Amino acid sequence: MAKKLKTYQTSLGFYDQAIAAPSMKAALAAWGASSNLFHQGVARETDDPDVVAATMAKPGVVLRRPVGSDGPFTESAELPTELGEGEAKPKRKSKSKAESKPTSKKRPARTARNASREIDDAAARKAAAAFEKEERRREAARAKEEAARAKERARRDKAVAAAEAALDKATREHEAKAGAIEAERAALEARAEAEQERWDKQRHKLDQALRRARE
Template sequence: MMPRKLKVFQTSQGFFDLAIAAPSMKAALEAWGASSNLFHQGFAQESEDDAVIAAAMAKPGIVLRRPVGSSSAFREHAELPSAASLDARPHKEKAKAKKAASAKPSSKRDEKSEREAAAKYAREERQREKQRAKEEAEAAKAREKRNAAIEKAQTAMLQAEAAHEEKADALAKDLEAVQQRVETEEERWRKLKERLEADLRKAKD
């Protein structure tokens, strides 16, 4: 199966312009982490800039960045824009729009380079899928281990609670028996005391 031909898409996000070589708008949106369709909203488009296309095709499937409002090269890691570049952004965007409107369609791309980029994207996509599968398997294993630990702790808690209740019941019975002996002793003493006091009174008489 031939790898899908790649296209280069651009958008802006926060302090950066973003570019990516991907087989579809959907793939680009997923790579950007977009929660809405930026293409339908007019915030993203297919690039016609040869320099941007060359940079993105060299690293297919990788989100490239450059400071927003600048014309610097797209890189995998870019520095934040300066205050001056942010101030100049509206003017540059107007100039870029005029240039795009008057520009002729770009020349035919190097088909060999595009095929190589598409094949590289397909390989890296397979690698990313393997990595995602590995991470999901590790996460599932961690969840299973955590659930086993929770179940073990809950079992230990239930067993300890049952042992405590058993001991508490035994102590309660022992306490009841002791209380009964105390009452019996008090009753015995009361009767003995009454008899002895009666004997004492008789002796005095």
């Protein structure tokens, strides 16, 4: 049986992000987080009915809105229009203060359990199935990317192996030629030494003959 989905929210970079997922671990995986944002206090489960409705309509899909805004969560969100001006967050803070004061005209904040109660069992099962479908799509995309990386690694390894083989072959050919040249050089040096020795002996005899002829 598919797990019941909950809505989780965080802020990463320029965006607030929300997702309907069966667990915090699944939400972190969908956000691509490398650390536990929930333990760090930058992610939480939300019971905001608008956020819950938006994420339950697209289970498993990461929805975004400009950070610090109160706009709706969508798949394609524009960048914040007032970066660095320090206006959006203070406004949001003052609004939250006003909302925190209990008045007879305002409804009390609904808990995650109350928000979830509004979704009937059939809708919950449908949302969970949609989440699993989105998870399978993400897994297939990751598998495709990994296959592409593996193919590229294999191509690169093959090219490296071919280059190394060519280098090894050229090195062996060079060493063989250099060895042959060295052998020829050694043979020439031996012949030169033998010739020099023969000539020294012959010249010595001829010098002696020349001196005797002059006497």
